Amino acid sequence: MLHYRSPYTNLGPGAAIGKERPIAQHERKLRAWHLAILRFAVTIDDTDRFTILAIAQELDRCGRQEHESEFRFFRRTSAELCLAIFQHDETASAVLRHYLAQIDEPRLKQAFAAALGMPEADTAPVRRRPKPDQDLFRGLPSRKAQA
Numbered sequence: 001m002l003h004y005r006s007p008y009t010n011l012g013p014g015a016a017i018g019k020e021r022p023i024a025q026h027e028r029k030l031r032a033w034h035l036a037i038l039r040f041a042v043t044i045d046d047t048d049r050f051t052i053l054a055i056a057q058e059l060d061r062c063g064r065q066e067h068e069s070e071f072r073f074f075r076r077t078s079a080e081l082c083l084a085i086f087q088h089d090e091t092a093s094a095v096l097r098h099y100l101a102q103i104d105e106p107r108l109k110q111a112f113a114a115a116l117g118m119p120e121a122d123t124a125p126v127r128r129r130p131k132p133d134q135d136l137f138r139g140l141p142s143r144k145a146q147a
Helices: 022-043 046-061 073-086 090-102 106-116
Strands: none
Touching (some): 022 046, 022 073, 046 073, 090 106
């Protein structure tokens, strides 16, 4: 899945700093992949696209030492997302909406939606607090009347 959780959630009480569990390392790579896609959506730069593909290849390897892996989910998804960011048709919008729906972290989701100019259906608009009522003390006796 493309979901992100904090890399600190999998550290046990006795975990040393710098010694992450494999799950936490994978989550950090996954977060880097999401952020690389966000950066590419903002810059549309080939360097950022190559960064996405490099991270995707590392994610697809899943810690294996071999250079090529049969698993190509992240490379395939990265290529689809990069192409969808370039294109401006219904198919590209559907791919981007699907990716956006899979992001669990609200700030990352909002940033990605804003970078692409896509409205977010999941988040409610920010509600402003109503201004204090001018007649807040209406009906109460005044202090002068009590004295």
